[in-house]
Amino acid sequence: MPVDYHIHTKMCGHASGEMEEYVASARQKGLREIGFADHIPMYFLPPAKRDDSIAMKEEELDTYVGRVREIQEKYYPFPIKLGMEADFVPGMENELKAVLKRHDLDYILGSVHYLDGWGFDNPAQRDGYDRWDLYELYRRYFSTVQKAAASGIFDSLAHPDLIKKFGIRPEGDITEIYEDTVREIAAAGVCIEVNTSGLRVPAGEIYPNTGFLQLCHKYRVPVTLGSDAHLPQQVGAGFKEAVDILKSVGYTKVVTFTGKNKNYYQI
Ligand code: ZN
Ligand code: FE
Ligand code: FE
Ligand code: ZN
Numbered sequence: 001m002p003v004d005y006h007i008h009t010k011m012c013g014h015a016s017g018e019m020e021e022y023v024a025s026a027r028q029k030g031l032r033e034i035g036f037a038d039h040i041p042m043y044f045l046p047p048a049k050r051d052d053s054i055a056m057k058e059e060e061l062d063t064y065v066g067r068v069r070e071i072q073e074k075y076y077p078f079p080i081k082l083g084m085e086a087d088f089v090p091g092m093e094n095e096l097k098a099v100l101k102r103h104d105l106d107y108i109l110g111s112v113h114y115l116d117g118w119g120f121d122n123p124a125q126r127d128g129y130d131r132w133d134l135y136e137l138y139r140r141y142f143s144t145v146q147k148a149a150a151s152g153i154f155d156s157l158a159h160p161d162l163i164k165k166f167g168i169r170p171e172g173d174i175t176e177i178y179e180d181t182v183r184e185i186a187a188a189g190v191c192i193e194v195n196t197s198g199l200r201v202p203a204g205e206i207y208p209n210t211g212f213l214q215l216c217h218k219y220r221v222p223v224t225l226g227s228d229a230h231l232p233q234q235v236g237a238g239f240k241e242a243v244d245i246l247k248s249v250g251y252t253k254v255v256t257f258t259g260k261n262k263n264y265y266q267i
Contacts, residue, residue: 001029001030001031001032001236001239002031002032002033002225002239002243002254002265002267003031003032003033003034003035003225003254003256003265004026004031004033004034004035004225004226004227004229004235004236004239005034005035005037005081005083005107005109005156005193005224005225005226005256005257006035006037006083006085006109006158006193006195006197006224006226006227006228006229007022007026007034007035007036007037007038007226007227007229007235008036008037008038008039008085008228008229008230009022009036009038009064009067011038011056011060011063011064011067012038012039012054012055012056012230013051013052013053013054013055013056014053014054014230015038015229015230015231016230016231017231017232018232019036019067019068019071020071020074021232022034022036022229022232022235023071023075023078023080024232025229025232025233025235025236026235026236027078029235029236031235031236032079032265033078033079033080033081033256033265034079034080034081034235035080035081035082035083035106035107035226035257036064036068036071036080036081036082036083037083037084037085037107037109037158037226038056038064038084038085039054039055039056039084039085039087040055040056040061040084040085040086040087040099040100041055041056041057041058041060041061041099042054042055042087043087043092043095043096043098043099044087044089044092044095044096044114054119061099061102061103062102062103065082065103068080068082069082079256081106081107081256081257081258082103082104082105082106083105083106083107083108083109083257084100084105084108084109085109085111085158086099086100086108086109086110086111086153086154087111087112087113087114088110088111088112088144088147088148088151088153088154089114090144090147093151093153096153097153100153104259105259105260106257106258106259106260107155107156107224107257107260108153108154108155108156109154109155109156109157109158109193109224109226110148110149110151110153110154110155110156110157110158110190111157111158111159111162112141112144112145112148112162113162115137115140115141115144120141120162120163120165121162121165123166126166129166129168134168134169134170134171135170135172135174137163137170138163138169138170138174138177139177141162141163142161142163142177142178142180142181145157145160145181145185146180146181146184146185149181149184149185149187149188149190150184150187150188152188152190154190155190155191155224155257155260156190156191156192156193156223156224156255157185157190157191157192157193158193158195158226158228159193159195159197159198159207159208159228160181160185160192160193160207160208160212161207161208161209161212162207164198164203164205164207164209165198165201165202165203166201166202166203167202167203167204175211178209178211178212178215179215181212182212182215182216182218182219182221183219185216185219185221186216186219186220186221190221191221191222191223191224191255191262192208192216192221192222192223192224193207193223193224193225193226194206194207194208194213194223194224194225194226194242194245194246194254195207195226195227195228196226196227196228196237196238196239196241196242197227197228197234197238199237199238199241200234200237200238206238206241206242206245210245210248210249213245213246213249214249216249217249217250217251222253222254222255222262222264223246223251223254223255224254224255224256224257225239225242225246225254227239243267246267247267251267252266252267253265253266253267254267
């Protein structure tokens with residue numbers, strides 16, 4: 001079993017279990033390495049508008065880093081990496097960089113969860129899809145992913161086609177949107193994440209879609225692997241399927257990071 005680089009903690013307000021339980025679950029499943037990548041504070045909103053059930057509070061960021069450091073020592077030599085999941089919001093790059101530079105991180109996952117303030121992956125805001133022509137929506141979402149890639153801020157782009165979360169998809173062929181996006185990602189030199197949480201939502205398939213992943217392989221985009229666990233038992237969930245898909249499109253390795261430097265783990 002390979003590595004799980006997308007694990008949350010209860011600090012984000014919507015995950016449960018102790019960090020020790022996530023580690024125990026990983027070891028029990030035979031994972032070789034893990035990384036915590038919890039949601040950083042909602043830096044893109046004024047403090048009064050931030051929601052504690054979506055991301056950790058500003059003052060919890062140092063606590064989060066301290067807790068991961070403790071856990072690293074406690075389980076040494078089992079490798080546990082320090083990551084963060086950071087929202088990409090166009091125009092707020094400097095604010096984001098200021099938050100991220102406060103700590104020495106192994107890696108940063110970049111996520112697009114908002115389009116003009118609409119939290120499109122939030123079940124409570126699902127009716128927002130009704131306001132869009134779906135092809136236009138997908139174009140808009142993937143152009144934001146392209147900007148996230150080009151920003152140079154991230155090591156891997158988390159759940160790269162998250163817009164499909166509720167299974168709401170345009171009817172026509174969107175290969176051209178995928179290919180434009182993957183070309184931009186390859187040019188930026190950023191990884192993409194194969195994220196198995198898509199199996200647990202209405203989309204019913206891993207992020208990204210296999211067609212998207214084939215293009216990633218064609219353009220030589222490296223991949224990281226993550227479960228997006230919000231419960232200890234979700235660590236490594238769906239990894240057999242993920243590895244099968246990765247191998248079927250030609251991947252033989254996934255990326256790990258130590259202080260932002262890439263290593264490769266044979267799958
Ligand atoms: Zn979360
Ligand atoms: Fe996310
Ligand atoms: Fe996540
Ligand atoms: Zn996520």
